Amino acid sequence: MARASIPGLLVSPRAMVRRRRVLPIRGEVLVEQGQSVGATDVVARALLPGEIHPVNVASVLGVPCAEVPSCMRVAAGESVRRGRLLAESRSFFGMFRQIVESPVDGILESVSKVTGQIMLRAAPKPLEITAYMPGRVASVIPGFGVEIEAEIAFVQGIFGVGGEQSGTLVRISDRPGEKVDADGILDVHRGAILAGGGRVTREALARLGAVGARGLVTSSMDAADLLELIGATRNLSVTGDEGLGFTLILTEGFGELPMAARTFDLLASLAGHTVSVSGATQIRAGVIRPDVSAAPLDSAPRSRDLSTSVEPGARVRIVRGKAFGALGRVEGIPEAPRITGSGGRSLVLEIRLDDGGLVEAPRSNVELIHADGGVG
Amino acid sequence: MSDRAAEVFVITDCGSTTTKAILVERKDGVFRETFRGEAPTTVEAPFEDVTVGVATAIEELSAVSGRRILNEDGAIVRPARGGQGVDAYLSTSSAGGGLQMAVAGVVRRISAESAERAALGAGAIVADVVACDDPRPLHEQIERVRKLRPDMALLAGGVDGGADLRVIEMAELLAAADPRPRFGEGYRLPVIFAGNREVREQVAAAFGDKVELSAVDNIRPTVDEENLGPARDRIHEIFLDHVMRQAPGFAKLVGWTDAPVMPTPSAVGEILKATAERDGVATLCVDIGGATTDVFSVVDGVFTRTVSANLGMSYSAANVVAACGIQNVRRWLPFDLSAAEILNRLLNKTIRPTTVPDTVPDLLVEQALAREALRLSFAQHQSFATALKGRRHDMNIDKAFSGGGDDGTLVRPMAIDLIIGSGGVLSHAPHPGETAAMLIDAFLPEGVTRLAKDSIFMMPHLGVLSCVNREAALSVLEHDCLQELGTCVAPVGRTKPGRTCLSFAMRTGERETRGELAFGELRVIPLASGEDAELSLTPARGFDVGAGPGARVSAGVRGGLVGLILDGRGRPLAWPGGEDERLRGVRSWLEALGVPVSEGG
Structure with missing residues (x-):
């Protein structure tokens, strides 16, 4: 039987998900393999080295580089407070005094008699990593972190910005495609994660920040609004550290695109429950998509078929x-490339759309919807 | 390799997503690419071993060629005998992000720029350049270096015997940043010092045991000289001996090959230099990808490579728009589409980079973006490929610090004889006229310029092959790699639209075509692939086709998939005034090149 392999975003009321939670530098792992953890439990921590602040003492004091060590009033390795006297010199029979004070709290790391430069290192900053989702520690990566395994309700978006947040999910749209505008975001949404169904407007994004909502999961936005929100030159292939104060997850993309019904329904079913959201997206090698995760509802069935293999009859969506957004079933998987509407040659799928029409779509423009769990 | 001359080569290029294998064989005395295979690159989990993808690509090659290349143990079967095995296995690699370097110097436009040139020429991606005259505060530069996690660093600065100590200051800054290499915990970052040889000891003392320091000859021994070779060679040595051995599976790959594994861009440079040297042609080559655009040139024997890290077709689409403005993308479309809609389409490509356009308007939007990405990359390349900055007769150091100086580029459009395009949007454009249009609109070639495309980006393979067998590499380049699009003739000058800017006569055997080209017109004269023609060009007064204003030029030209393209749109390109005229003009240019144009979608 003809087969093809195409990717899809996971949208499942109950799926077994593994997630790596690791520090950027070596630190300390605080949990053990097999241990149960909550979403906000700290699983690893490290001290990030403080920033380096160089000061050219020779030029500030106006002395030869070789004389800098004799001008120092603090020894290398010593802790200093901001404003503390680090070095001094006197000139013109001691009448004029030049001084160098510490610009930061930290440690004097080195003194160079070759260049007259000293290096101050600011105090280290603690960094903690939480489990993010409730589950079990499946494995420990010594010194760096863990892999958490959990059976959860899980929605992958296509693009997000902002870091990790958690809060109560509040539905603010009645149907897929309903525009998310400023009027729908209320003061009572402070601290909540909002779920919309359509394009979010520029005004709504401003309102989101103003009321202090922690996140918004919706279908789409205008690309120009995104660039205004995060900056036109921001790298879109790796996101998550925008520091917006809230997390924004798009499930479909840019333009006027309604949320896939399956995604909308699953998010609606989680209304009132605590969810974790991560806007972090990595589009290049080692793809990471933003996601929403929550403890599954008791009635939720488990997704088993999460492969990317497509056969005739498979449920798919054109992207x-x-x-765009049309749903259908694969009717044929031609082996030879076909000429597409652009005049290019592509491997295609023949798809019977839900409205009865038959179309050919390049395989790379199609996402798979799993039979028992689904991709939105 | 066996003692007899090698006749069968298997060559792989391990790219960031795909590993491509080709088989090169000597057939009837001529080296040809006979088969190809490919497989996903396997640097990342779950495989974390590049040789898994290499073996799969070679297995595919075996399947289509019927030649057994790997034995039961997965080892290369050597030598070639009776249709089995190969004489040599060669490879290039840009997998795992390629060779990533941090570069530091004293003066941004002098030592740091020379160091950057050495790193780029060695095939590296330069993650950042720091210098004493960097506008960023020092602590920011240090923080940046600390976060980079490059594969190695290159430090330059000071002339030999000079009294300037700032390169030692820079060494102290780098040491304070304590940069860690990308791969290999507990492994020290290799740092190459290519500055003032008199201060090597002080530089070593500044670094202490924080890095793996080695010194090579000064990259700028005097302000009038640039000496890139020793730094470039050391970068290659460290790439092979240290960096590649830390990356997943690369130590094994190095053991498989019969010649050093080359960074992919470095290999492209080798084949370009080989062809430019043999044919005496000034060549410009571009490889446009999703995130970056590489531009290579060989002009007057000088090889230059630049990487425009934020100009690309998918991941970097927003950056291209930020750099050029959405209206500059929109101007290339032959139909009316709002700026907001164009931006939505481009960013949908960013977030779903593997999708392909399946309507003509969607395709033309991507090609419009490509023109701007290429145009900006070329401008960066031109500004980098200049005579040495900081030379005594040009300027003093203060002037260099202030950013002044001679920006006369070596890569003038009139000097270019051949433009080669590669990368998905150029190589896989449905119609060859689309590829030609993108190359012409972006690079605005002047005079007589051949256009070609490398449809599967085989040049890296041929570059590493050229280091072992130059004849074989050039033969495959000519027969199997480059697809000739045709020749572009573009008179430089301005006049009123509709006035004659060029008279031409083209003779092919017994056939002669004569005519006149109007200013503003783009026209194609049929000249098929494999056909050569004698061209006689008489520019109108004030127009130049290579021999000076009004001077006649005779040239032998080659045909191609498009033909002889006569571009009378002027340089810089003269845009029709008014929106309706622009739409009509762009439509007529595309139609002249045979590009299908339609609205809707």
């Missing part, structure tokens, strides 16, 4: 071109 580019005129039929």
Whole structure:
């Protein structure tokens, strides 16, 4: 039987998910393999080295570099407070005094008699990593972190900005495609994660920050609004550290795109429950998509078939071109490339759309929807 | 390799997503690429071993060629005998992000720029350049270096015997940043010092045992000289001996090959230099990807490579728009589409980079972006490929610090004989006229320029092959790698639209075509692949086709998939005034090149 392999975003009421939670530098792992953890439990921590602040003492004091060590009033390795006298010199029979004070709290790391430069290192900053989702420690990566395994309700978005947040999910749209505008975001949404169904407006984004909502999961936005929100030159291939104060997750993309019904329904079912959201997206090698996770509802069935293999009959969604968002079933998987609407040659799928029409779509423009769990 | 001359080569290029294998064989006395295979690159989890992807790509090659290349133990079968095995296995690699370097110097436009040139020429991606005259505060520069996690660093600064101590200051800063290498915990970052040889000891003392320091000859022994070779060679040595051995599976790959594994861009440089040297042609080559655009040139024997790290077709689409403005993308479209809609389409490509356009308007939006990404990359390349800055007769050091100086580029459009395009948007454009249009609109070639595309980006393979067998590499380049698009003739000058800017006569065997080109017009004269023609060009007064204003030029030209393209749109390109005229003009240019144009979608 003809087969093809295409990716899809996971949207499942109950799926077994593994997640790496690791420090950027070596630190200390605080949990053990097999241990149960909550979403906000700290699993690893490290001290990030403080920033380096160089000061050219020779030029500030106006002395030869070789004389700098004799001008120092603090020894290398000593802790200093901001404003503390580090070095001094006297000139013109001691009448004029020049001084160098510490610009930061930290440690005097080195003194160079070659260049007259000293290095101050600011105090280290603690960094903690939480479990993010409730589950079990599946494995420990010594010195760096853990892998958490959990059976959770899980929605992958296509693009997000902002870091990790958690809060109560509040539905603010009644149906997929309903625009998310400023009027729908209320003061009572402070601290909540909001779930919309359509394009979010520029005004709504401003309102989101103003009321102190922790996140918004919705279908789409205008690209120009995103660039205004995060800056036009921001790297979109790796996101998550924008420091917006809230997390924004898009499930479909840019433009006027309604949320897939399956995604909308799952988010709606989680309303009132605590969810964790991560806007971190990495589009290049080692793809990471933003996600929403929560403890599964008792009635939720488990997703088993999460492969990317497609056979005739598979449920799919088109994600580019005129039929963006259209759902259908694969009818044929031609082995030879076909000429597409752009005139290019591509491997395609023949898809019977839900409205009865038959279309050919490049395989790379199609996402798989799993039979028992689903991709939105 | 066996003692007899090698006749069968298997060559792989391990790219960031795909590992491509080709088989090169000597057939009837001529080296040809006979088969190809590919597989996903396996640097990342779950495999974390580049040789898994290499073996899969070679297995695919075996399947299509019927030649057994790997034995049961997964080892290369050597030598080639009776249709089995190969004489040599060669490889290039840019997998795992390629070779990433941090570069530091004293003066940004002198030592730091020379160091950057050495790193780029060695095939590296330069993650950042820091210098004493960097506008960023020092602590920010240090923080940046600390976060970079490059594969190695290159430090330059000071002339030999000079009294300037700032390079030691820079060494102290780098040491304070305590940069860690990307791969290999507990492994010290290799740092190459290519500055004032008199201060090597002080530089070593500044670094202490924090890094793996080695010194090579000064990259700028005097302000009038640039000496890139020793730094470039050391970068290659460290790439092979240290960096590659830390990356997943690369130690094994190095053991498989019969010649050193080369960074992919460095290999492209080798084949370009080989062809430019043999044919005496000034060549410009571009490889446009999702995130970055590499531009290579060989002009007057000088090889230059630049990487525009934020100009690309998917991941970097927003950066291209930020750099050029959405209206500059929109101007290339032959139909009316709002700026907001164009931006939405481009960013949808960013977040779903593997999707492909399946309507003509969607395709033309991507190609419009490509023109701007290429144009900006070329401008960066031109500003980098200049005569040495800081030379005594040009300027003093203060002037260099202030950013003044001679920006006369070596890569003038009139000097370029051949432009080669590669990368998905150029190589896989449905119609060859689209590729030609993108190259012409972006690079605005002047005079007589050949256009070609490398449809599967085989040049890296041929670059590493050229280091072992130059004849074989050039033969495959000519027969199997480059697809000729045709020749572009572009008179430089301005006049009123519709006035004659060029008279031409083209003779092919017994056939002669004569005519006149109007200013503003783009026209194609049929000249098929493999056909050569004698061209006689008489520019109108004030127009230049290579021999000076009004001077006649005779040239032998090659045909191609598009033909002889006569571009009378002027340089810089003269845009029709008014929105309706622009739409009509862009449509007529595309139609002249045979590009299908339609609205809707």
